[in-house]
Amino acid sequence: MEKKSFSWKLKDVLLIAIAGVLFSFLYLGTVYVGSAISAALTPKGLGVLGWEPLYGIYFMASTFAILIIQKPGVGIVAEVIASVLEVLMGNSFGPSVILNGIIQGLGVEVAFAIFRYKRFDWTPTIISAFTVTAASYIYDCIAYQYYLNPVWMILVQILIRLVSAIIFTSVITKLLCNGLAKAGVLNAYPIGQQAGSKKDYEVKDEE
Amino acid sequence: MIICLEKMNPTVKMIMVLVCAVILGFNRSVAVNLTVTGICLFCILFLTKRSRRNFPRVLLPILFLVLVMFMTGYRNGAGAGSDAGYYMFTAGKTASNNPVYIGLKMSSRVLAYASLGMFFTFTTDNLDFIQSLMQQGHMKPKFAYGILAAFHLIPQIGQELSDARLAFRVRGIRQSPISLKPFFAAMVNCMRWSETLAMAMESKGFDGDGQRTSVRIMKVRRADVILCISFILFVLLACIDSHFQFIPLL
Numbered sequence: 273m274e275k276k277s278f279s280w281k282l283k284d285v286l287l288i289a290i291a292g293v294l295f296s297f298l299y300l301g302t303v304y305v306g307s308a309i310s311a312a313l314t315p316k317g318l319g320v321l322g323w324e325p326l327y328g329i330y331f332m333a334s335t336f337a338i339l340i341i342q343k344p345g346v347g348i349v350a351e352v353i354a355s356v357l358e359v360l361m362g363n364s365f366g367p368s369v370i371l372n373g374i375i376q377g378l379g380v381e382v383a384f385a386i387f388r389y390k391r392f393d394w395t396p397t398i399i400s401a402f403t404v405t406a407a408s409y410i411y412d413c414i415a416y417q418y419y420l421n422p423v424w425m426i427l428v429q430i431l432i433r434l435v436s437a438i439i440f441t442s443v444i445t446k447l448l449c450n451g452l453a454k455a456g457v458l459n460a461y462p463i464g465q466q467a468g469s470k471k472d473y474e475v476k477d478e479e
Numbered sequence: 480m481i482i483c484l485e486k487m488n489p490t491v492k493m494i495m496v497l498v499c500a501v502i503l504g505f506n507r508s509v510a511v512n513l514t515v516t517g518i519c520l521f522c523i524l525f526l527t528k529r530s531r532r533n534f535p536r537v538l539l540p541i542l543f544l545v546l547v548m549f550m551t552g553y554r555n556g557a558g559a560g561s562d563a564g565y566y567m568f569t570a571g572k573t574a575s576n577n578p579v580y581i582g583l584k585m586s587s588r589v590l591a592y593a594s595l596g597m598f599f600t601f602t603t604d605n606l607d608f609i610q611s612l613m614q615q616g617h618m619k620p621k622f623a624y625g626i627l628a629a630f631h632l633i634p635q636i637g638q639e640l641s642d643a644r645l646a647f648r649v650r651g652i653r654q655s656p657i658s659l660k661p662f663f664a665a666m667v668n669c670m671r672w673s674e675t676l677a678m679a680m681e682s683k684g685f686d687g688d689g690q691r692t693s694v695r696i697m698k699v700r701r702a703d704v705i706l707c708i709s710f711i712l713f714v715l716l717a718c719i720d721s722h723f724q725f726i727p728l729l
Contacts, residue, residue, distance in 0.1 A: 282687045283677035285625030290669045293629055293636050298662060307540075310547055317554020319547030353626060356612075360605045360630045364537050366596030367493040368500045415504050415592070416548070417585050421555045444659065451663055457670040 283460075284341065285353065292333045292354035296361070299329045318425070320418075324432040328440025331404045334380040335397065335441050339449040342392050342462040344385070351377030372411065379407025380441070392463070397446045401437035409433060484526050484602040488703045490615040492603060495707040496595045499714045503591055508721030509580070512587035515714060519594035527602045534601065541593040545586045553582035605630070611697040621687025628676060640665040 303326060310322025337350030355373030363369050383400035384392070409430055413419050418426060449463055458464035484492075503515065523531065609627055612618040643661035647654050654661055681687075720726055 280619075280621065281677070282621045282625055282680060282685070283674050285621055285687075286628060286673035286677050287670060289626050289629030290632060290636065290673050291666070293633055294640070294662070294666055294669060297637060297640055307543070311543070314547050314550045317550045317552075320551050322547075353622065356626050357630060359600070359608070360626070361633070362533070362537065362600050364541050364593050364596050364600070366599035367496050368592055368596055370493075371497060371500065415500075415588075417552075417588055420552060420581055420585060425555055448659075448663065448666065452666060452670060455667050457667050460674070 280349070287340070288333065288337050288350045288353050289357060291336055292350070292357050295329060295332045295336075295354070296358070298332075299326060302326050302329065321429060321432060324429055325436045327405075327408065327433045328401075328436035328438070328444075331376050331380060331401075331408070331437055331441040332445050334377045334404070335400055335445045336449060338380060338384055338400075339392055339397065339446065340452075340458055340461045340463050342389065344389050345381070347381040347384070348374060348377035351380075372408075375407050375411045376404055379404035382407070394442075394446065397442045398438065401434065401442040404441060405430065405434045405437045483528055484522055484598075485529050485604065485607075486700075487602070487706065488615065488697060488699045489603050489608040489611040490697075491699055491703045491707050492599060493608075495710055496599050498711050500592060500595055502711070502714050502718055503588065503595075506588075506718040506721065507584065508718065509583045509587045511714070511717045511721050512591040514717060515591045516587070516594040518710075519591075519598040522598055523601045529601060529604070531601060534597075537597060537600075541590070541597075544593070545590050548589045549582040549586035551582070552585035553578045607695065607697065610693060610695045613691075614693065614697045615699060619688060620685075620691055624680070624685065624687075628680070632672070632676075636665070636669060639668055643668075 303323075306323045306326045308322075309325075310319045313319050313322055333354040334347040334351045338347045351373035352370060355369045358369050358373075359367055365372075380400045380403065382403040383396045386399065387396050409418075413426075418429065421429075449458075452458050453461075453463045453466070456464070499515070503512065506512065523534065606627075609623050613620060613623045640661065643664040644654055644658075646664070647658075647661050652660075
């Protein structure tokens, strides 16, 4: 019954797209710090590490969509929506970001697919940080030839990206979704209904 | 006759850029990367009538990224020749262990990707792109117009976020630019917008799934397909030639 494919409504698309824009603002707030770190590390040849702490923000749209809508495939579609928006905003890498988005969305989806889309609690959310880090790094490794770097640098890059993904993609996104559900703005979605049903139980307990 | 690349169908152009980016992902030649960069920059500078006012502003961060990648390869790449990963991915063909060469290899790849991206961005109108995704890419109108609505809301969303920050400052609560409290407050309002905006669009008769007529009719011309296939073939053959050196050009 739950496995029925999800049909997107206009308000779902708008929700994900507007959230994607907000996440991009969060990214813009941090990108200057990332660039400054990168500039400081460039003479030592470690400049690529400067942006690694921001990678978790890139992946947020996908986890956000899955946690709210809780259906298969929404993670990939959400990333595609966010990346098409990036192209419209004039991203220098153009349509290549769509390819990047699909891979990142797939990385997040895997974690929830492991639990057959039945669990949307902390466990798959934290696992998604690991799977999305793996997927995005494999892509970047091939695209940007990170394999030419020494092994220690590859490991440091993966570690920073993983920590960033755990903080932003898993913890902050999960807390954000829970907060929005409690605020009552997601009542039309599974996550909002779950938050609402908990309140009903609490009322019954009190009775 | 001047070829105007903005007239090329955006979906065909997107496919061309994506396929070329995938091919370049397996390319190891600096010369091929620089050739693709040269062609793309030539197209941006001479084969489009669209405004290039933003070009230096977009190019500057790219050049910084190119420098970062060059230094990464230059400082670390020389030692990478002894790494198992290096041999595995280059199939033992260590063309050169010269740090400058490895730096160029890494930086020219980024430059080629960015040039392909800029080629698309600077020769494509946003509305044409979305219309083409709908007409040729069979994207449903609810996705296309949903994305467009969010895109046009960007200034309001930014204003909402700065209002939320101001509200915290007024109450004497200091917030850093990446603080999540105003972000959350803005998000609550934006979530409400998404619902009311969807309601507004639907109440005006917007059908997210139905077939639509359009003022802008996007067509795929024969010249678009020829240009797309020719460019992909050129990049593919250049990559193959640089690898096997049938004709020692690249």
